[in-house]
Amino acid sequence: MSKLNWGMIGGGEGSQIGPAHRLGAQADGRFVMAAGALDADPARGRDYAQRLGVAADRAYGDWREMLAAERDRPDRIDLVTVATPNNTHFEITKAFLEAGFHVLCEKPMTMTVAEGEEIVRLARDTGRICAVNYGYSAYPMVRQMKAMVAAGELGAIRCVVANFSHGHHAAGDDADNPRVRWRYDPAQAGVSGQMADCGIHALHLASFILGDEVRTLSADFASTVPGRVLEDDAMVNFRTESGTVGRLWTSTIALGRQHGLDIQVFGEKAGLRWASEQPNQVYLHRLGGRVEIMEKGEAGLTDEAQRLSRVPIAHPEGFPLAIANIYLDLANRIAGAPAGHLPSAEDGLRSMAAVHAAVASAKADGAWVDARPPMFR
Ligand code: NAD
Structure with missing residues (x-):
């Protein structure tokens, strides 16, 4: 299967959940980290993304810049992860779904029930995947x-x-x-x-x-x-x-x-x-x-x-590999291959x-x- 392009918003250097996403997304070689707007501080975000191997022109200062640039690229990202603080999830997830991207959003998905219903409707109407990172499942x-x-x-x-x-x-x-x-x-x-x-x-x-x-x-x-x-x-x-x-x-x-x-x-x-x-x-x-x-x-x-x-019996299998299981089935779903349950x-x-x-x-x-x-x- 061809590799999928993956982008990340939030999860910058020193963040709590960023590393689990990067380990999980790249564990099976199905996603390549192609783009990112990783930090609330644009300069820190651009710098860190490049140190993680993202090309300079895809290491963005903020998510709106990333959306505008990725939308028109022939090699645009196949999936974006939203790992910013809670009060930004709705706005970012909505904008990327509307632009036709698949999204993995951190929990809590939204701040209000009405916003949650809007995301569900949008995912249904656009036919895009909107998964939520209930990784323990x-x-x-x-x-x-x-x-x-x-x-x-x-x-x-x-x-x-x-x-x-x-x-x-x-x-x-x-x-x-x-x-x-x-x-x-x-x-x-x-x-x-x-x-x-x-x-x-x-x-x-x-x-x-x-x-x-x-x-x-x-x-x-x-x-x-x-x-x-x-x-x-x-x-x-x-x-x-x-x-x-x-x-x-x-x-x-x-x-x-x-x-x-x-x-x-x-x-x-x-x-x-x-x-x-x-x-x-x-x-x-x-x-x-x-x-x-x-x-x-x-x-x-x-x-x-x-x-x-993923590892032999009795060896520790921890949180990043549970997150990797979410990404594995996201990759399968995007590629049209059989996939297990995805928290939606x-x-x-x-x-x-x-x-x-x-x-x-x-x-x-x-x-x-x-x-x-x-x-x-
Ligand atoms: P954090 O404060 O440790 O890190 C947040 C990161 O997002 C920072 O790097 C910050 O610079 C960046 N950021 C903030 N605003 C941004 C913006 N507008 N654009 C780009 N980057 C921005 O927070 P955290 O603990 O990593 O939590 C992030 C989200 O993940 C929260 O919604 C939290 O609830 C969720 N979370 C989920 C799990 C889980 O098990 N699923 C575990 C921990 C955290």
């Missing part, structure tokens, strides 16, 4: 769990419990740290702090593994560090379309937890547990049996779990609807509210 053992649930190995699912709780903003005197401050500032983060930042990963994983979307929810939000406007801790109870009970805890003040993303699924016949800090293992407990550890790469796993496993604009929209529903519920003392976007009701 591309871990081989997460795909294994999804397949086991779908095959009925757990029986009817009674309950799912998902957490994304870490302790990295536990320091009260960190409130003025620029990397922390914006996350609790409504002007920059939007209506929600930790729920929009991390809770949506846990919620997406729950609906992804179950194959069942969130229908209603009830939320309790707390700002435990004085001075924080947006929540740094949230408990969300939810029900899925088929009535499964859901529990989600997300926090930034949970000292003792590091990354803190884990999920348990409880069915009539068996339960499963997975944690992002040990992504190679799934714990399986069949009713009446003992807890078994299923290991990535062992015999008997589903074809999808085997396909997305619809997923990004559902997350925004759930975030806004959680905010409304928390303001109404935990009242149960409809968590679905209007266009999916």
